[in-house]
Amino acid sequence: MTFQSRVLTAVSTAVLLAAGSAHAEDKKWTTVTIATEGAFKPYNFTKPDGSLDGYEIELSKYLCNQMKVECKVVVQNFDGMIPALNAGKFDAIISGMSATAKREQVIAFSDSYGSTGQAFATSRSSDLASLPEKGEVFSLAGDEAGAIAEIDKIKPILQGKLIGVQTASTAAAFVDKYLKGVVEVREYKTTEEHDLDLKAGRVDLVMASMAYLTTASQKPGNEDMTTAGPRFQGGFLGRGSSVGLRKDDTQLKAMFNDAIAAAKADGTVKTLSEKWFGFDVTPK
Numbered sequence: 001m002t003f004q005s006r007v008l009t010a011v012s013t014a015v016l017l018a019a020g021s022a023h024a025e026d027k028k029w030t031t032v033t034i035a036t037e038g039a040f041k042p043y044n045f046t047k048p049d050g051s052l053d054g055y056e057i058e059l060s061k062y063l064c065n066q067m068k069v070e071c072k073v074v075v076q077n078f079d080g081m082i083p084a085l086n087a088g089k090f091d092a093i094i095s096g097m098s099a100t101a102k103r104e105q106v107i108a109f110s111d112s113y114g115s116t117g118q119a120f121a122t123s124r125s126s127d128l129a130s131l132p133e134k135g136e137v138f139s140l141a142g143d144e145a146g147a148i149a150e151i152d153k154i155k156p157i158l159q160g161k162l163i164g165v166q167t168a169s170t171a172a173a174f175v176d177k178y179l180k181g182v183v184e185v186r187e188y189k190t191t192e193e194h195d196l197d198l199k200a201g202r203v204d205l206v207m208a209s210m211a212y213l214t215t216a217s218q219k220p221g222n223e224d225m226t227t228a229g230p231r232f233q234g235g236f237l238g239r240g241s242s243v244g245l246r247k248d249d250t251q252l253k254a255m256f257n258d259a260i261a262a263a264k265a266d267g268t269v270k271t272l273s274e275k276w277f278g279f280d281v282t283p284k
Helices: 003-026 055-067 078-086 144-158 170-178 191-200 210-216 250-265 268-276
Strands: 031-036 044-046 070-075 108-114 118-123 137-139 162-166 184-188 205-209 225-233 241-245
Touching (some): 078 241, 108 250, 108 268, 118 210, 144 225, 170 205, 184 191, 191 210, 205 210, 210 225, 210 268
Parallel strands (some): 162 205
Antiparallel strands (some): 108 241, 118 205
16 A cells, blocks of 8 residues: 555545544434343332333433433343443443443443442341441542541451452442452342342342442341441442443433433432432432
8 A cells, every 4th residue: 555545544534533423423312222220229120010110210211301302221231231331232321330430431421310328238137237337428539548447447347258249330349449358259140139148148248339228128028137337438439320321422421411410400319319218319
């Protein structure tokens, strides 16, 4: 290939890339396909009749109405959501996914529509039920040193214990970062699976979203389940649950941000979160 040909090829490639970028930016969004796990109550779950329900399902309907688009919600395993999003299988993720720095390396996130932090749960009959600082919130963003000091305080109590976490979750990342070598970790496809193993005594405790654990402990059959110890949020755990989007879809991100802002302003986030979680998860 001659130098002139190489130049022409490079220019043509640049023009095509620019055109593709402009096309993505100028796309008129009339339909949006949203992925959710369908197994993370109360954020999202599948009812016996196969339909979806939960905080995010109701919120999604509001957001789609606000954006004036038709939305289709599909079920996708949580650990495969980000690759499937980037492969174009759907347009957005609304599935209790926290906007973390690590995830933001590969996808974009909207503003947060809920923040509850990560907490532990165990059996009421377990010695771990008396973990110190129950319900106290420690910020890995506002006071990381204080949060780490609290983690160091509970490490001796957790030494050698078996903890259940959902694969690819922020709880799994927390345990890997702060409790590696302290606890033995068992990963599960869904949080419901680690709840069953906790009930059966196959794990000593689990870690998940505080909102999830609060609801899970109220389910029939989970009467022996209780939250324990402190709660952690912020920092590498992320800004809270947010809509996951492809980085090129900046217009769709702006649309979601405007709709989420409206949901916060008119009290929809507060109303729905109190309905599903029993407390307000509106990000501060």
